[in-house]
Amino acid sequence: MDNTKKPIVLIVEDEVASMNLLASYLENEGYQTLKATSGDIASEMIRTETINVVLLDINLPGKDGLTLLKEIRMDTSVGVILVTSKRDDIDRIVGLELGADDYVTKPFNPRELIVRIRNLVQRLQIAPSLATEARARNNKKTIRFGTWNLHTGRRLLTDDKQQTIQLTEGEYKLLIALIDRAGDVLSRDMLMSHMEGRDWFPNDRTIDVLIARIRKKLGDNRDEPKFINTAHGAGYVFVAEIEDDIA
DSSP: OOGGGSOEEEEEOSOHHHHHHHHHHHHHTTOEEEEESSHHHHHHHHHHSOOSEEEEESOOSSSOHHHHHHHHHHHOOOEEEEEEOTTOHHHHHHHHHTTOOEEEESSOOHHHHHHHHHHHHHHHHHHHHHHHHHHHHHTTOEEEETTEEEETTTTEEEETTOOEEEOOHHHHHHHHHHHHTTTSOBOHHHHHHHHOBTTBOOOHHHHHHHHHHHHHHHTOOTTSOSSEEEETTTEEEEOSOEEESOO
16 A cells, blocks of 8 residues: 555553554554643644544543543534443443544454444545535525424524524534434434435434433423424324425
8 A cells, every 4th residue: 555545543542551452453464553641742743633433532631532522523524433331321322423433342342443443434435525515405405394493504493483593513413314214113223324425423322312312302292292202112203384495
């Protein structure tokens, strides 16, 4: 492989021995590696180096991984794979909402990690054209249901009382998936399939958490739903009438 074309992986890990072992493994698999033992060092490298993927440990001293992820997503679309422990379920969900592309759980299989990095690099190569198409399709489109207007270009909800609510990336993708198939019962697997993309890889737990958050923002009662109904044992269904492209 031509060295100039090797994907570059930035490993952000405060345990030096683990970081060096991982770097050695990645280099043997044909990747170039950079190493950072803190969020501040990683921030500087991301600003000054050309990086394809950041392998980011959530539990960093000082500036933690989630704080660093927020900063990364403000400035760049570099790929990010979170490294978490088994007990970090909520942190994984928050990390995905903040724009992480994927995650691995310690202790992880190095071969699985290589596959995830390789798949992410491939997705990143096609992402720019897909993102341009999506922006062209969704820019300024407004979808109305009930008393709510969903402004798709901005991931923003407004109601007839001029209340404004910002959706996270995950909330927006899930709501759009439900609206696109309004009236159909969508299983968790189907919703995950609709939501997968460059920067979002949900799991069963993620879907349930996001449904609860969307319902809360919409003021939707799960026992007497106006918007999202639970089909017990099957999934979820969007039940409100939809009006597209309103003025």
